[in-house]
Amino acid sequence: MSKMNRGKRLVVIGNGMAGARVVEEILKRDAKKFEITMFGAEPYGNYNRILLSNVLNGTETPTDIFINPLSWYEENGITLHAGVKAIEIDREKKVVVGRSLNKNDSPYAAENPPLNGAATVEVPYDSVIIATGSRPFVPPVEGYGGPGAFLFRTLDDCAQIEEYAKGCKKAAVIGGGLLGLEAARGLMTHHVHVTVLEAAPQLMPAQLDAKGGRLLRSAIEAMGIAVFCGKITTRIERENGLIQRLIFKEGEPLETDMVVVSAGIRPVTEIAKASGLTVERGIVCNDQMRTNDPEIFALGECVEHRGQIYGLVGPIWEQAEVLADVMTEADPKAKYTGSKLGTKLKVMGVDLVSMGQTESFDPAGEVVTYREPKRGIYQKLLIRNDKLIGAILLGDVQVGDTLMQTFKEERKVSDNRSELLFGVPEVSSLTDVLEMPDSLQICNCNGVSKGEIRDRIRTENCTSVAQIGKCTKAGTGCGSCKMVIAQLIRAYAGEIVSNPSEHYYVPGVPLEKSELIAAIQEKGLKSVSAIFRKLAGGKEHAESKAGLASLLKSIWNEEYEDERDARFINDRVHANIQRNRTFSVVPRIYGGVTSAEELIRIGTVAKKYKVPMVKITGGQRIDLLGIQKEDLPKVWKELGIPSGHAYTKAVRTVKSCVGTDFCRYGLGDSIRLAQEIERRYQGIESPHKIKMATAGCPRNCSEAYVKDVGVVAIEGGKWEIYVGGAAGGTVRKGDLLCTVDTHEEVLKYVGRFIQYYREHAKYMERTYGFAERIGIGQLKAVLIEDELGICNRLDTSIEASVQSYKDPWREEADLPADPAQFKGPEWIPVLKEAVHHG
Amino acid sequence: MVEKNKLVNRSVNLGSVEKIPLGQGFCFVVGKEEIAVFRPRSGGLFALQNRCPHRNAPLCEGIIDNHHVICPYHARKFEFRTGVGSEKGESVQVYDVCVENGDIVLSKCPDANHVST
Ligand code: SRM
Ligand SMILES: Cc1cc2nc3c(=O)[nH]c(=O)nc-3n(C[C@H](O)[C@H](O)[C@H](O)COP(=O)(O)OP(=O)(O)OC[C@H]3O[C@@H](n4cnc5c(N)ncnc54)[C@H](O)[C@@H]3O)c2cc1C
Ligand code: SF4
Ligand code: FES
Numbered sequence: 001m002s003k004m005n006r007g008k009r010l011v012v013i014g015n016g017m018a019g020a021r022v023v024e025e026i027l028k029r030d031a032k033k034f035e036i037t038m039f040g041a042e043p044y045g046n047y048n049r050i051l052l053s054n055v056l057n058g059t060e061t062p063t064d065i066f067i068n069p070l071s072w073y074e075e076n077g078i079t080l081h082a083g084v085k086a087i088e089i090d091r092e093k094k095v096v097v098g099r100s101l102n103k104n105d106s107p108y109a110a111e112n113p114p115l116n117g118a119a120t121v122e123v124p125y126d127s128v129i130i131a132t133g134s135r136p137f138v139p140p141v142e143g144y145g146g147p148g149a150f151l152f153r154t155l156d157d158c159a160q161i162e163e164y165a166k167g168c169k170k171a172a173v174i175g176g177g178l179l180g181l182e183a184a185r186g187l188m189t190h191h192v193h194v195t196v197l198e199a200a201p202q203l204m205p206a207q208l209d210a211k212g213g214r215l216l217r218s219a220i221e222a223m224g225i226a227v228f229c230g231k232i233t234t235r236i237e238r239e240n241g242l243i244q245r246l247i248f249k250e251g252e253p254l255e256t257d258m259v260v261v262s263a264g265i266r267p268v269t270e271i272a273k274a275s276g277l278t279v280e281r282g283i284v285c286n287d288q289m290r291t292n293d294p295e296i297f298a299l300g301e302c303v304e305h306r307g308q309i310y311g312l313v314g315p316i317w318e319q320a321e322v323l324a325d326v327m328t329e330a331d332p333k334a335k336y337t338g339s340k341l342g343t344k345l346k347v348m349g350v351d352l353v354s355m356g357q358t359e360s361f362d363p364a365g366e367v368v369t370y371r372e373p374k375r376g377i378y379q380k381l382l383i384r385n386d387k388l389i390g391a392i393l394l395g396d397v398q399v400g401d402t403l404m405q406t407f408k409e410e411r412k413v414s415d416n417r418s419e420l421l422f423g424v425p426e427v428s429s430l431t432d433v434l435e436m437p438d439s440l441q442i443c444n445c446n447g448v449s450k451g452e453i454r455d456r457i458r459t460e461n462c463t464s465v466a467q468i469g470k471c472t473k474a475g476t477g478c479g480s481c482k483m484v485i486a487q488l489i490r491a492y493a494g495e496i497v498s499n500p501s502e503h504y505y506v507p508g509v510p511l512e513k514s515e516l517i518a519a520i521q522e523k524g525l526k527s528v529s530a531i532f533r534k535l536a537g538g539k540e541h542a543e544s545k546a547g548l549a550s551l552l553k554s555i556w557n558e559e560y561e562d563e564r565d566a567r568f569i570n571d572r573v574h575a576n577i578q579r580n581r582t583f584s585v586v587p588r589i590y591g592g593v594t595s596a597e598e599l600i601r602i603g604t605v606a607k608k609y610k611v612p613m614v615k616i617t618g619g620q621r622i623d624l625l626g627i628q629k630e631d632l633p634k635v636w637k638e639l640g641i642p643s644g645h646a647y648t649k650a651v652r653t654v655k656s657c658v659g660t661d662f663c664r665y666g667l668g669d670s671i672r673l674a675q676e677i678e679r680r681y682q683g684i685e686s687p688h689k690i691k692m693a694t695a696g697c698p699r700n701c702s703e704a705y706v707k708d709v710g711v712v713a714i715e716g717g718k719w720e721i722y723v724g725g726a727a728g729g730t731v732r733k734g735d736l737l738c739t740v741d742t743h744e745e746v747l748k749y750v751g752r753f754i755q756y757y758r759e760h761a762k763y764m765e766r767t768y769g770f771a772e773r774i775g776i777g778q779l780k781a782v783l784i785e786d787e788l789g790i791c792n793r794l795d796t797s798i799e800a801s802v803q804s805y806k807d808p809w810r811e812e813a814d815l816p817a818d819p820a821q822f823k824g825p826e827w828i829p830v831l832k833e834a835v836h837h838g
Numbered sequence: 839m840v841e842k843n844k845l846v847n848r849s850v851n852l853g854s855v856e857k858i859p860l861g862q863g864f865c866f867v868v869g870k871e872e873i874a875v876f877r878p879r880s881g882g883l884f885a886l887q888n889r890c891p892h893r894n895a896p897l898c899e900g901i902i903d904n905h906h907v908i909c910p911y912h913a914r915k916f917e918f919r920t921g922v923g924s925e926k927g928e929s930v931q932v933y934d935v936c937v938e939n940g941d942i943v944l945s946k947c948p949d950a951n952h953v954s955t
Contacts, residue, residue, distance in 0.1 A: 826865070
């Protein structure tokens, strides 16, 4: 685009969410009106700051969160000075002066580093927009600064925190608000033990009442994060330059290796002040986002409007529209009158939505609460004059979107208040989404409107929520709008088309795992072909079959209608295919313990069938390799030992060490425990293989720390249960799920974990990926503290699978389910025929 | 269609279609050629060269859908109608089969004198 035909010169100071957004809005209205120059103190294009929490917790990479890459500026003819801080607006000369920052200069330092001949730029302007945002507030803590002390505001902050955390065991977060908790959760993924220190008597004091604060605290603690409230940090103590501990106004010091401060924000106003603009707490603007200089505007977190300053993106999107209307004269009289705020905590495993007031001090006000302790649900509505003036939803946020709209639009609420919480959420009908106005914002985190989503569905053929997310970022913030996006896709694209690489359980059925399970149960689908018929329009998909078969088996147990063609060859013949098309047979050897009789039988069979190799496996058992397919049923029968399931996605081995029987260090009877576990859970099918071990003491000779489930005896007659360990292609130490006293308890928690894994893991996701994805805090909360109230059901389900277990070798040795399967190729005598016909 | 081997115009009866479990494949050795015949649940019958061009796996043991078979060794995928494989440059021979009076009939068969690679 040529700059020639553009008229006025517009300089935008600040290239954050507000600065970039208002430019987009201006271009949308009139791409030719201004010649635009932007200053950004950070050395990047524009990125989505609210997704920094995801970068820190590892679910997104920095490149994922860029909104406008550098090429966008070029394509739109915008001159971007990235890494250049604007230091002065010379209102006499009408120029903005900027200077480059060095790599180590903080983009949000209040003091500018001395110029010392650093390069400056001067850009003349007709209008200026200030969008300098805010900076983290650092409370007076003696010794703050230097290595190991961080703020949490920019991509660079994130990178530095991650890098430093690698060398740390413990981290402290000062501040228990929205950002502090997201930082704490993010730090946990870097394997440090995290403590949150909040000065107020409760967590998230700005968004929660005292009760909500208490409940949130237990949810956070259940994730393995320590929480102290009413803790005022006064000093950071160092030794040899490294942080050692924090000292508080009251109470014991806290040992820590690093500190992240997230104790609120303050508007960045220096440049406005230095240029003689009116600044109170923020840069003062009128309803047209104009400062006291008619050519200088401001928006975003640096602004004070009608006495309010904001710390969320919602108001920014509204301000950007008004300002763009005013500046392009699309609507010179447009007015911004203030925003109503709602927030959602983006901490995996904690559902929390809050809006408006949290307490009612008004005698005319009504308070409606609903509490369900077992599922950790707390909901509170504040109503005045039949209007919703505030709400807290903790534990169950299904109605969050509907309530938010009711609140923002000041809709009158029904006399039957309970409908607000339990009435069917109305957004669901397709006609509703069709009738929504184009301008209605669907994704509040990223400011994406219905019209934009519809256009992407039409022009770029986006047919999955994830694709919409890639194109527009909608649905990638807190995620609460995903339902509506899915409905828009259904309404405008007909249906959600399968998209293999994304979230479906298997590529051939367009449903996520939980939706798929629900559909299977609701429709009573018991075979793989029934699923294709009812849920995939009759279209079979080879790659999806084995995953579906495994899922059906774990849902229906013996009611499952087995179709052999849906199984992988190994599962059809209960043996592992080898490179020369023979098979291997691994009999079950419980806990790695065999007997002379068994060994003799194994030897006899090996001789009789001329087994080319008899090998001790890495799983403490014996492998007979090189058996012909036709011989398999006979081999099983003559072995007379159950299948070891070395060929399938199921519970495999439970290795053990010699434990108290013989070892001088043994603290627990690892052999007996391993055999109990293996007898109980043998062959239970799951999304991927499950390998276990028990160890008689923490010397861990059976490698229990690196198994999918490992149980280790410790002093005091106790057992530690570890989950998510691995020592194959990936090596990972398991996470401690719990410590228990008896074998019965071990069996109970192991079973519960296996069942939860069966229900929630993706197909072919080993426990090491699963435990990492869900987080041990969440696993503890769900499986030990029973936060969701599902433990009884998990226990019953796994019990049903245990009861329905049958040894496949024994079942099929005499009468194979599918005799053809054990047949070799059939010879067709062609030469003779050729003679006849010839 | 990929025509790799020399075929001669002669039909061969492979016996009852019931030999092949519904939704699976079965291997016949016709002369010197291994031929995998597949019987999708949606109907129809397809025949391909049995040996996977990648590492020689028996394709007859693979999982199938209405249009493809997946190799049991390293999951390459081959199309029934054309023999075209999921990896560039890998394909398998396709044979014409149909069902006559409940029997599988191969309408062109490998030249008995031809030795395939
Ligand atoms: C036989 C055995 C090697 C041996 O001679 O010792 C073996 C053999 C195979 N392993 Fe293994 N693994 C064997 C112990 C292990 C172990 C050690 C253990 O179980 O304590 C590990 C590390 C633990 C783990 O599972 O992480 C192990 C990690 C793997 C992996 C890597 C898994 C990962 O995600 O990192 C694979 C590949 C996979 O699953 O995709 C694999 C896959 C295989 C397969 C099944 C490959 C295949 O699909 O054909 C091999 C079958 C060979 C065959 O033709 O029968 N095998 N494999 C061991 C059988 C144990 C048993 O008694 O059941
Ligand atoms: C980790 C995190 C999570 C968040 N989560 C949410 C959430 O879930 N929901 C929500 O609504 N909000 C959330 N927020 C808040 C949201 O990010 C802010 O409201 C928003 O970024 C403010 O936009 P802004 O443009 O005003 O400021 P910023 O995005 O901070 O942009 C200001 C930019 O201007 C630059 N700048 C400053 N001074 C100058 C100068 N003199 N010259 C040149 N450049 C300058 C700064 O370096 C910065 O890049 C979150 C914030 C963080 C840090
Ligand atoms: S390490 Fe395992 S998968 Fe690899 S060759 Fe050996 S047995 Fe096979
Ligand atoms: S042998 Fe068929 S894919 Fe490797």
